[in-house]
Amino acid sequence: MTNSLLTNTSAMIALQNLRTVNKGLSMVQEQISTGKKVANAKDNAAIFAISTVMQSDVKGFEAISQSLNLGAASVGVARGAAEKITELLVDMKGLIVAAQEDNIDRTKIQTDIGQLREQIDGIVESAQFNGLNFLKGTDSTDFLASLDRDAAGNVTASAITVDAFSLETAAGAAVVGLDTTGSTGVNAAGDAAAALIADTNDFEIHVDTGATFTEGDVWELRIDGRKINYTVAAGADHDDVAAGLESAINAAGLSGITVALAGGGAADAEVIISNNTGGAVGFEVTVTDGTGGGLANLNTLSVTTSADAAAALVSIEGLIQEAVDASAEFGSAQKRVEIQNEFVTNLTDALKTGIGALTDADLEAASARLQSLQVQQQLGIQALSIANSSPNSILGLFQ
Structure with a gap:
């Protein structure tokens, strides 16, 4: 091999190898410090794009979980209130049954029924969570339940709809329409x-x-x-x-x-x-x-006469069923919200695991790689030093 003062091929090769080793050493050190093998788009553009989209989905599902927690709590309050109202209506039925007897003070029983009705009103008014009351009105409420991404990357939101179930005792305006002579058990007003x-x-x-x-x-x-x-x-x-x-x-x-x-x-x-x-x-x-509300007939419930008590016994069964239906409706809705929340939590964990598999560094392998590259770096420095000293041998030719 010809020696040259202008071109030191050995030094160039040694320097190239040292640069490669230093580059690999820098990458490994970055993986160890960040814990990621793909920390930015420069590391791997395709994996970075996929993981970023998945990470955005994780943030979305974490927000959805909070929405579902709010929904479960709101529906849970309504369910508990409906169940308590059912208990009070059952107590009211006991009073109405007692009023079927002739030798009974119906006035006092009517007073007790009125007190229970007022208690039901109080429960309905207070059965709210963060201002949302499912026992008043008939509107429905949507709770964000999922983000659905198709193959093209389009995202749509889906929701769980919970319907209100009125247990208000406010009566609607009576409307005539029943014939007062031909209808069975009709009242004088025909309503x-x-x-x-x-x-x-x-x-x-x-x-x-x-x-x-x-x-x-x-x-x-x-x-x-x-x-x-x-x-x-x-x-x-x-x-x-x-x-x-x-x-x-x-x-x-x-x-x-x-x-x-x-x-x-x-x-x-x-x-x-x-x-x-x-x-x-x-x-x-x-x-x-x-x-009127779902329990509006409570306003006309009377046991002051034998005929009224008999009619009240028929009416109370329907009112109890109304409250039972509301309890069942809210119970089913609460269960569905909780199931969806559990699914969203598991899905979020699965997405995080998937993101980690794509982007997290294998620290065991990185540690072993670091040791190897450090040795290679030291050897590269020595090789470069030897290559740089080779032109000195030319001086011997002129002695």
């Missing part, structure tokens, strides 16, 4: 009727041909506690109302309950509901403008 119907007997709803029917009016029918609603449509007449009630009853699919229509036209439209269940069944129908 409500209730009766306990024995097996093989009928409960008759006579829709008054002379009544005015307003869009939005609600005919609420309870059969053995099962609530069936019909809302009056625009332009409906007595025949339309009767047909709507028949359709709603058939849609409920109650075993042993059949319904037929009679009359109509110039006469009252008759909805004849037959009880073939094998036992007595409570029937109740009320007509309001639809603004």
Whole structure:
């Protein structure tokens, strides 16, 4: 090999190797200090892009978990309140049963019923969490439940919807519409009727041909506690109302309950509901403008007379069922929210694990690599030193 003063090939090779070793040593030291093998886009653009998107999803799911925690707490308050209201209605039923006796002070029982109603009002008013009360009104609330990303990278949000279930006792305005002579157990105002119907007997709803029917009016029918609603449509007449009630009853699919229509036209439209269940069944129908709460009938619950006490016994069953339905609705919603929250938590952990697999450094391997590169660096420095001293041998040629 020819020696040259201008070009030291050995030194150039040694320097190149040393640069490579120093570069590798710098990368390993960065991995050890940051704990990541892909800390920025320069390290690995594809992996950095994937991990960044996944990290953004993790932040989103962590926020979703907070939303679901809020939802579970809100629904839990409503469920607890509905269950307590159910207990109070059961206590009220005990008072009404006692009022069926003739030798009883019904005035005092009526006072106790009024106190329980006021307690229910207090529970409904206080059953809120952060201002959200599911026992008032009929609006629904959406709780953010998930972020769904498709293959194209488009993200859509999905939510769990929880419906309010009114247990307010505020009564809607009564609306006439029941014929006061033909309907079974009808009151004098023609806005409500209730009766306990024995097996093989009928409960008759006579829709008054002379009544005015307003869009939005609600005919609420309870059969053995099962609530069936019909809302009056625009332009409906007595025949339309009767047909709507028949359709709603058939849609409920109650075993042993059949319904037929009679009359109509110039006469009252008759909805004849037959009880073939094998036992007595409570029937109740009320007509309001639809603004009342789910327990509005508590306002008219009376045991001051024997007839009132008998009607109250029919009504209380429907009110208890209303509260039971609310408890079940909120219980199911709370369970669903908690299940989704558990899933989101597990999904977040899985995403974090996936991000770590893509970007985290293998510190055991990095430690071993560091030791190797440090040795190579020392050897590279020695090799460069030797290569740099080789031109000195040219001086011997001129001595």
